[in-house]
Amino acid sequence: MRLSLISKRSLLAGPDKSAVLRLSDAQRLILSIASSWLLIIASLFYSTYALAFTSSTPIPLSRYYQDHWTTQEGLPQNTINDIAQTPEGYLWIATWEGVARYNGREFKVFSRATDSGLPDSGIRDLVVSDEGLLALDSRGGISRYQQQHFIPQADVGVMINDVLHDSQGLTWLATEGDGLYLRKDDSTELHIKSEDGLASNYVYRLVEDERGHIWVATAKGLAKVVGRQLKPVAQVPNVSIGALLKDNQGRILIGSEQGVYIADDQDITPFHPAAIPDSIISMLQDNSGALWLGTVDSGLIRVSELGIERLDVAQGLPEQYVPSLLQDKEGSIWVGTNGGLMRLREVSFININEQDGLAGNYARTLLAHSDGSVWVGSSTGLSRISSSGIEALALTIPDSTAPSVLSLAQGPEDELWVGTFSHGLLHVKDKQVIAVYGQEQGLPANKIRAILPAADGSLWLGTSLGLSQFKNGTFTNFTTANGLPNDVIMSLHQADNGDIWVGTPLGAAIIRNQTITEVDLSAQEKAEFVFGFYSEPGSEYLWLGTDRGLVRYRTQDNSVALVGIAQGLPLEKIFQPVADGKGSLWLPTNKGVTRVSLAEAHRVADGKKKAIKFTHYGEKDGLTSSQTYSGASNNAVMDNAGNIWLTTALGMMYTQPNWHTLTSSSDLPVVLETFMVGGEAQVIKDKTVLDAGTSRIQFNYAGLGYVVPERIQYRTLLVGFDKDWVNRGQQAIAEYTNLAPGHYVFKVAARYSYQDWGPPTQVSFTILPFIWQLPFFWSILACLLVISLWLLMRMRLRFIRYHAQELERQVADKTQELKHQAQAFARQARADSLTGLPNRRAFDEAMASAFSRAERTPLPITLVVLDIDHFKLVNDTWSHEVGDQVLKVVAELIRNEIREVDFPARWGGEEFTILLPNTDLMTSVLVAERLRESVMEHDFGYLAADFKLTVSIGLAEAAPGMDAVQLLANADVALYQAKGQGRNRVVTFMTEPTTMSQSSVNE
Template structure:
């Protein structure tokens, strides 16, 4: 090879490396950022957020027209003129944080105050609306006012006033900025002014229009945001910056710590300018269609945006979501499939879509029906796409867009196809709501309970490396092998029943089953089954689907989030080597619009050719790159003391506390100031002098101590995201505390008291001997009386043990005893019915109105049930929001009438005294027995009926009739 060739090759290699480095450095597109909103509906006192700052303790502060707002990630705390004496108006326009960590707030009518050490302190009054505050390097405070010009307050509180006579083009000042040379730049309503050594210079290169914001880019150049556009320059020389794109309505600028320039506009558009490109996000992507008034980057690198329509946070997240905003025909997605051409098919409630990159487009399906089909399941074999629908049966879409339909008319047992696969020999397996169909060149054959399946409702299908077909139903799994069906019951594994998904391990030695009680592993060589569920420390009970990423992690979907679990850990638990699961649950705040993954059809999770995991959720397709996961443990969480109560009285928050000797109860309320997932923050506390070790508080930010002995203590708190390692340099809250002794608790008083007590003890012992003999007879007489009282008390305790303390109904233990007794005395009644009653959407009650309202709602429902009980009926609280009702000596019509009356009364009741807008409905599963010989089966049937009541819309009564399906009695949408 010639020297020139070597040089050419070297240049190509170098160019490739440089291009690769540049590509690697490309920022995440704004379209993949996670957007969150807060308004007055979430606790803000006003929707206009004028300024944003973060103090060194970690609090975020917002300026609104109804006061200064402090945010800890969960709650907003307002400071206004009605609560802060030093603020003469609640309209706050400007915030700044001084180098000393103090917060300055100013706004309407000269409202101006300093916040330091949990106290508001007055500042010199300026009789004008203050638009902006800046403290320069010489500790001078500059105030930009709306109609009174520019003010400077020095360290001695001397005020100097700059007006048009000093060179200002107007008395309306919009913004201020101090550059790296110490020059002060003043944005006015009529152009830009530089202040240097008290000399004012008007910059002629900037038009005489309002200059709203000023920033300094990574190169040290100033960027000027004006109503006429964006300008950049140095000294007195400026020129238009991106004039073709940013030529008017600039409302806010910010340079982040990565060198990117953020530009907000009056139209609600946000631009990011980097060395590589300019990117944009706006109302079409989820930002409010409102003026951007403030931009701020917090300590966790999130971008906070203040608008006239509330507060917005924009940040990178572990997940991104493809929804209707990116082209999906519907946000409700039931199935996702990675195709051979590298695209992703998404089955939605309004048709099929193809996802390529960050965009989606509908896939037309040439059906005779005008309504778009609701897609339940997808599969691919060769160039054919198999589509299972909710009402249109099974569709076979060919490469030429030809569509073949299999429905009830062509021999399917049901048009509801929840699972489908096609074998290499062309055989199609379709799992429907009425059984399994095998479609081949020899015809169609059906399988259901009559010929091998445990249940007709088929929800999952998979083919293992040996060619066997795995079938998941509501009552267990089955395996089709060599022409026969072998059932696989799972009842012995924590009463597991429903199987929602399968994953055949890459090694071909295992099959993983996602079930209603956790993750089950089936090992081929010994046909053993192992459970990973709640008892093994798994945080979620019901799992829908499983997939393995390229890093040997299992990803499991559920209604309560997405779980990542190392495959090695899963095998360790299944083998009994590891006792407890240690997994990561991804939920709200991780970038998903909804963490509710969909099940009972599929595949609901898939892996694309790049290794990304895609999940079908209730709001679009969630996507995560396992290689780019940001662990929460990477973020440090500062912790602050927010409230201090002593014997029920609130005290000023302090880090040094002196308490009197008669102190009975001390309560600390604290907050970890992490904003990514504030509800996931975990707390550890220790009271030195009382606790020997750190106490894990979970996510409860409260610690309470009672009756502390006199002495010195130190209360300490550490806050962290899950998985963070607790180290000695971890941010910590420290509060020193001293409980003073009573006078008699002093050392000299105690010594004297001990000596006196010894003398008195001797005298007492002698006197006591006489008294004991005198009372011996009396004691013997009292023994009999006390024995009777103890027996009576024991009976009372036994009664309490059988009663639920919240509702006053019988508890689960009482119910079990009663049902057993009823089954063992068949001559007492000719038959009985069992109803299981469940409050619909009860988690929403707790989440929206609080757990206290939830408890009172449970009590209200229990009262309705008790009111409808006949003599001899047995009502009990089954557990949580579930109740049971045993009705002996009734027929199906009478039992149905009682249950329907209960359902209607609960729905019609007024719960407004519990919570505004609160309504309650219940779903009821009913099953009856005449033989009275198998109460366990009766429970199972009632539970099945309840499941169908819940899955078919809730607020209904279902009677179990087997086979084929429960019978609806009555229902009405809540």
């Protein structure tokens, strides 16, 4: 849906100042009375005028997550005149300093002239059509973006505010001061101006209705073109119209200086029964049917089933002036202001913290009370959340501040049991502490991690020094001496069959008839910590949250099965599992919340499925903190209304299961942005033919997803080179060197983390061979060799009688010569002619040999990838001859700094690789740092005056099960990280690559 936009200059201080209607006091009074009556009447018949909402119910604006961009993030300018999304997925941003293309990671800016083909960099409007993207500048220029570049179009010599391609294939142009144009094939078919009956020559917006009529918004009112005839229409109370929109009912909505109206052939009526007196300059109807309104000085307005909501600077809007709106393909709302770009997207978690009334932000434990309320224990006290609000309770304990609460349980008659960090067990009634139990009363310790009211009326308490049963005023204590795996009790649970389950840092135990039986979890990836339990109602299954994943226990046969990382879970530490009653399990972790299907978890546990599908939620999904565990039990519960509640280190959060869709697939589009051959950009087209000798090919690509672009992962496959897909992680670049002649197809696919891969994008290319690389060349050469040998034999037979000894000597010489030639050919095939180092082929063989040895003898293998910084500048500044000398010097420095057993090679261009067998990562870092310093300190003055050189180095160590391709990819990632961090440094590949400076090495 295209956006409505009118320039602030035209609306407020344009050349046609009479366009702004000034109402007298009497007129305003009449209008006020009429509006009041209209509000009463319209409230009875709201369905007649209200927006036709779809089945998707809008969410409150408070549940939208905000992202902001300004010039600091790469925008060319902060006034966002228009926003558009083209079919392949790119977002386009129109500003006064050019149009920016956004791929989720960075903005590519097209300014005037060579970049955009426009006479000015001030972009007024963007129009998306089947033929591409149209950019309109402030001097009347028009340029179309097609095939990766802008193509200037014929203009009408006047500033254009809007372009409309109608259903008849005709083009309408709304101009600033020259009326309305109708064009066909770049020729003007019709020109309508004020002398033809148009209210004003300042035309701002155009829209086509269901009947093919063209509605025209001007500075002095509304017009309509039927066929090619201008027809009068009823006027809006305020004649200056800044926006037009055809809604999902086919109606024409009008944005004026005093609100929104609905237009038809006979009348203009207010859109909403409640007055919206704001000056509207942009409108958008989203997928749910809600209407979004951008204003001149009142911020952003949304009209939906929830009523009229506003978002202004106080709620995070960059500025009050909102000239552009867009809903992208992922459902996010993009808001353009004169203070930058904002994106609103739905998040599915509501957060509650101290600002909302909690006793403390460090929430530790939860209790879903039978009365529907939720109790929250934090490090600084206790809170109660109910329909009446949030209440922080001041628990008064003699000689103590507010206690840190570790556990909660509901007692009889709405009493509350509170386990604390250092004050023992508190008995709370009517919000007052009526009793305190500690070591003096018989507890093993005052630190109470878990509380369980049992079915027999007793109270089980998990402490830091053992388990205690409180019954009839007496504590009965249990420790490892009684059979517990460990004295630190982390969680407690009573199963449907009456068994008491105890979770400890060294496993779990079952208490049945006061007898403790340990549950062996050692076969489940050596699981030890048991953080929480969930019993499936009416079944024989119980689930344990452990430090190795989700463990299923079956009471029928005491069997245990694991659903962990090896079975597809993204994280292994699972705390308190919670079922939502809708078929899903919610699994809190220290890096967010994972949601899985309970039925699918059973299939994986039964071995009927290899991996479980899941959805993972983190801070980008609305969590203020991804850390959900606080060292206490019951960090997740479900209340009576079906809400899932979780503790975090920054408060607590809750969500409704129906706010989420459990997904595992994605259709994330991916585009190829650049195709570099030998450092030169190529036009991206299929079946590209490259010259013989092409040595370096690079692809840059981008997954066009904007919800959480930092989670986008990539994989590539070069058909004809790779045997299988290569996982690139978040690396948006793939580079190949020294490819053999032949036909190749490059494929790239993208996905959000933990989801299925989207459809791949591909391009094919062919590298031509040199003549000596053609098969027929070697066939001819072989034939010539055979013929030569035959002639030679004939000669030998002819002169054998007379020159036997001479012929024997000649044969020996020739044989030796052929042997030397063969050896020379072999050396040439395995060595780089410039530096004398082994080439990539030899290096690949060395890598394969090293990995083969590693399978027999588990010795470390480290790979170093070295790249000369700014080498192109060396060639461009001093000459390619100097560049060749530099390569030779660097090669010699590499030889001097490594061992004889190490294997260096020239990888291609200015890039070198060094294989360090039987060398761990730390030693390799020292070698790499020594090599970096050797190059940096080398005097190149004999090559060129004031000439200095540095290198960037990436290292990676082979992990068990890793192949050579992945090791090389890891080293490449570290190398690009070194370059991204400023070059002249050594970076090792880790989960997050780490730079090793000289100082850190010395330390």
